[in-house]
Amino acid sequence: MRDTRTAQPASQHIARTQAGRLQNAGASTGLVDSGARMSVRGVSKSYTTDRGVVKQVLASVSFDVAPEEFVAIVGPSGAGKTTLLRALAGLMPPTSGEVYFDGSPVTAPPERLALVFQDYSRSLMPWMTVEKNVTLPLRRKKLAKEVQKRLSSEALAAVGLGDIGTHYPWQLSGGMQQRVAIARAIAYQPDALLMDEPFASVDAQTRSDLEDLILALKKQYRMTIVVVTHDIDEAVYMSDRVIVLSGSPTSVRQVVDVALGTHRDQLVTKSLPEFVELRNTVLTAVRRPVGDPTA
Amino acid sequence: MSAPAVGARRDQRGGRTAPLRRPSAGGRPSTLRRAVEIVLLIVLVLAAWQIAATSGTFGQNSWPTLGVFWSTAVETVPTQAYWVAIANTMVSWAIGLTISVLIAIPVGLLIGSTSFLRRLTTPTVDFMRTIPSIILVPLAVLLYGSTNQMKIILIVFASVWPLLLQAVYGIRAVEPVARETFSAYGVRWRDRVRFLYLPTASPYLATGLRLAAIASLLVAIGIEIIASAPGIGYQIGVKQANGLAASSFVYLITAAILGLIVTGIFTAVERRAMYWHPSRRGTNS
Ligand SMILES: Nc1ncnc2c1ncn2[C@@H]1O[C@H](COP(=O)(O)OP(=O)(O)O)[C@@H](O)[C@H]1O
Ligand SMILES: [Mg+2]
Numbered sequence: 001m002r003d004t005r006t007a008q009p010a011s012q013h014i015a016r017t018q019a020g021r022l023q024n025a026g027a028s029t030g031l032v033d034s035g036a037r038m039s040v041r042g043v044s045k046s047y048t049t050d051r052g053v054v055k056q057v058l059a060s061v062s063f064d065v066a067p068e069e070f071v072a073i074v075g076p077s078g079a080g081k082t083t084l085l086r087a088l089a090g091l092m093p094p095t096s097g098e099v100y101f102d103g104s105p106v107t108a109p110p111e112r113l114a115l116v117f118q119d120y121s122r123s124l125m126p127w128m129t130v131e132k133n134v135t136l137p138l139r140r141k142k143l144a145k146e147v148q149k150r151l152s153s154e155a156l157a158a159v160g161l162g163d164i165g166t167h168y169p170w171q172l173s174g175g176m177q178q179r180v181a182i183a184r185a186i187a188y189q190p191d192a193l194l195m196d197e198p199f200a201s202v203d204a205q206t207r208s209d210l211e212d213l214i215l216a217l218k219k220q221y222r223m224t225i226v227v228v229t230h231d232i233d234e235a236v237y238m239s240d241r242v243i244v245l246s247g248s249p250t251s252v253r254q255v256v257d258v259a260l261g262t263h264r265d266q267l268v269t270k271s272l273p274e275f276v277e278l279r280n281t282v283l284t285a286v287r288r289p290v291g292d293p294t295a
Numbered sequence: 296m297s298a299p300a301v302g303a304r305r306d307q308r309g310g311r312t313a314p315l316r317r318p319s320a321g322g323r324p325s326t327l328r329r330a331v332e333i334v335l336l337i338v339l340v341l342a343a344w345q346i347a348a349t350s351g352t353f354g355q356n357s358w359p360t361l362g363v364f365w366s367t368a369v370e371t372v373p374t375q376a377y378w379v380a381i382a383n384t385m386v387s388w389a390i391g392l393t394i395s396v397l398i399a400i401p402v403g404l405l406i407g408s409t410s411f412l413r414r415l416t417t418p419t420v421d422f423m424r425t426i427p428s429i430i431l432v433p434l435a436v437l438l439y440g441s442t443n444q445m446k447i448i449l450i451v452f453a454s455v456w457p458l459l460l461q462a463v464y465g466i467r468a469v470e471p472v473a474r475e476t477f478s479a480y481g482v483r484w485r486d487r488v489r490f491l492y493l494p495t496a497s498p499y500l501a502t503g504l505r506l507a508a509i510a511s512l513l514v515a516i517g518i519e520i521i522a523s524a525p526g527i528g529y530q531i532g533v534k535q536a537n538g539l540a541a542s543s544f545v546y547l548i549t550a551a552i553l554g555l556i557v558t559g560i561f562t563a564v565e566r567r568a569m570y571w572h573p574s575r576r577g578t579n580s
Contacts (some may be wrong), residue, residue, distance in 0.1 A: 036375070086475075089471070089479055091475055091478055091479060108481075109478055109479045109480070109481055111481060115475075115476070115479040115480075117472055118474070122470045122472040123472050123475075123476045125473065125491070125494065126571040126572070126573075127494040127497075127570075127571040128490065128494075132490075136477075136480065136490065137480035137481070137482065139482065139483070139486055140480070140481050140482065168571060170573070170576060172570070188480065237503075
């Protein structure tokens with residue numbers, strides 16, 4: 001694993017200088033430079049349905065994500081969490097408001113950002129082997145074949161999958177497929193990782209394994225992580241901060257700091273009184289009827 | 296870059312014997328049973344043939360007995376005329392099909408990926424594909440005479456529509472999540488075509504190709520009969536008209552065998568194109 005990381009500072013440096021240049025170029029137009037890895041500023045999004053009906057999903061959502069921070073976004077189904085993540089990832093321009101990545105406005109998917117979708121079976125290509133799937137994002141980096149192969153097998157090892165590069169995704173279980181999707185993100189060596197309900201379609205045991213896997217990988221690769229989930233326990237267990245979305249249209253209802261330290265354990269952490277309290281705080285915020293100002 | 300793709304497919308076949316995938320049991324009895332069924336069918340057809348020929352239901356001399364047919368076949372097959380007829384049919388078939396592929400696949404992929412173009416062209420395509428090629432024979436003969444060129448134009452007209460439609464469906468089948476995955480990781484345009492659009496569309500294109508290949512052959516032979524253009528169809532028509540029933544039958548059976556070969560080849564191509572598809576996984580050999 002060390003080999004990959006020795007190459008990392010150089011490429012990171014290049015990315016930083018590029019970002020810096022963009023930042024300076026845009027300084028006159030009033031860009032954000034708060035030191036945040038990602039900034040969401042007054043983001044609203046309306047969809048126009050096929051019948052021409054305009055539906056507002058997000059209303060002026062704002063928050064920052066610090067470098068190496070783990071942020072969980074919770075909210076009820078249909079609240080617009082995926083919509084928000086797509087705006088963060090540069091996959092969809094917001095109707096109004098801005099998104100920044102390392103200080104520069106996001107107009108296309110940022111190069112230092114990786115994404116893990118909920119729907120792993122569709123996000124992995126069934127006609128490509130596991131290795132081809134993992135190395136797909138590396139093609140733009142124009143790395144030598146052997147380097148790509150090495151990054152792929154290292155990433156697969158990091159997510160606890162052995163020598164399965166020659167298999168096809170559909171020969172694997174759901175949990176293994178999601179691990180492949182995570183390995184693909186890791187091999188890409190991103191500064192930040194966005195995950196949209198990554199564990200919603202796997203069984204409970206696999207789910208807590210994957211939660212711990214992500215926490216370990218975050219430590220190992222020092223990534224900034226934003227995860228969308230509707231599981232409140234998961235949000236509190238994994239994150240440094242929980243952002244609660246609610247309302248229609250959706251906005252940030254409450255931000256809960258999770259001061260549970262850097263070491264988390266499924267049994268120990270989840271039975272801490274602080275954990276239970278944080279969990280109840282988040283649950284109350286999620287459940288509170290819209291418009292009720294009592295905190 | 297087609298070599299790695301072939302290699303990958305080999306790996307996958309190797310993977311079938313790996314513990315993750317159990318080889319299908321009981322393939323042998325069903326193969327044997329199928330062979331028996333086929334032999335039975337052939338015997339039945341030959342018996343029916345002989346009865347039809349000897350009973351005189353179809354008039355004197357219009358249906359040769361098996362014996363007459365066989366001796367005529369032995370006489371005809373070594374002649375140059377026989378092979379020239381096959382070549383005439385198959386060359387125009389191949390050229391027509393190739394032209395259709397070259398037109399339909401890029402145009403279909405383009406139409407399929409643009410909702411505006413799709414809305415604009417769907418009614419036209421639906422209308423055009425219901426026009427049988429045969430109707431256009433008089434017009435084509437008037438313009439080009441009974442030539443291979445005329446034949447090829449009509450073959451293209453018959454085979455371009457199924458391919459075009461399948462290409463449109465194929466590109467429509469691209470999953471939004473897959474598309475977003477490619478965008479999120481900044482995969483370049485050429486790699487998107489190669490690793491997303493073409494693979495998603497390939498089972499559809501292979502089905503279109505099979506339909507187009509069969510339609511092309513039918514149209515080629517049909518036009519040869521109607522418009523007296525050189526080829527197997529012409530031989531069928533001309534021998535029949537001259538009372539050479541057995542000779543006509545030799546060409547008729549030749550056409551049927553060519554049809555079987557074409558269907559077999561393109562069914563196999565289709566199966567290979569779908570090796571990853573949920574409906575095929577582990578069923579192709
Ligand atoms: N492409 C789209 N076109 C129209 N409406 C959409 C689209 N995507 C999402 N929506 C609507 O926006 C709302 C929020 O969707 P989404 O962001 O997927 O919510 P969540 O991920 O929180 O469940 C839903 O009501 C959904 O129907
Ligand atoms: Mg969602």
